[in-house]
């Protein structure tokens with residue numbers, strides 16, 4: 106078996122505005138998906154996922170995502186999980202030239218699914234890395250990120266940005282602007298994540314911002330203001346000024362809220378973090394539900410979040426310096 110892991114991510118700044126060509130700064134966190142791959146001689150693909158923060162499920166199929174597995178979790182989630190693994194394996198077959206290669210794939214992940222922490226990107230990056238290595242090919246991080254992006258792009262019908270896959274493949278903090286992704290310097294960040302147990306619909310949320318932006322000049326200005334904030338945030342990140350970083354995260358949350366992508370539970374968690382003394386807090390990802398990210402070197406925010414109605418899970422997540430890890 107060949108085993109790789111890849112991290113999830115939070116957005117320090119810039120989600121949604123990145124869709125319109127503004128810069129964004131995601132950063133990889135030490136919450137990982139681990140994918141083990143063993144070659145099969147019969148050309149089939151068997152996927153076992155014991156913990157995707159779903160009930161356990163096992164899927165066996167002959168390379169066709171149309172085959173319905175016998176499982177008791179939502180069809181959409183199964184279809185999505187199967188689609189990602191199927192897409193990743195297609196990339197592996199393409200890059201290695203082994204069109205008939207089959208695999209047993211085992212997935213474990215401690216990144217909540219669909220909550221804005223880049224769980225699918227982490228699974229795809231780790232799956233492509235492990236399966237290519239199982240066939241004797243080791244990809245450079247840039248090519249791995251590109252292949253993973255192509256997978257997400259196809260599965261998500263062209264809605265994916267490069268942020269999640271690049272961040273997961275390379276680790277650390279990243280600056281994304283259009284197709285340009287690069288690693289940037291970041292200090293140790295005392296990241297705390299609050300999760301409301303749910304997930305927003307990224308497509309709907311992106312569409313909502315798009316129509317607001319088309320209808321109102323001030324909404325378009327808000328998107329541009331997020332871009333300005335990100336440019337300031339990059340300098341502050343390089344200086345390592347956590348207090349200032351937190352202040353900018355607070356402003357970023359306010360701007361996202363003005364664009365209609367926050368929710369009651371996200372706002373409650375953001376305020377719990379601020380009241381607990383966090384440097385700052387904001388939603389991360391598409392919004393509508395899912396996760397917030399706060400900066401707090403003390404235990405106060407994590408404790409406050411764990412008592413906040415609507416917060417299902419609160420945890421500390423260090424910045425992941427390393428992207429994909431080759432474990433076996």
Ligand code: MEV
Pocket residue numbers: 119120121122123124221264265266268307311390391
């Ligand atoms: C979703 O995690 C982040 C968005 O900016 C969409 C995207 O960049 O693909 C809302």
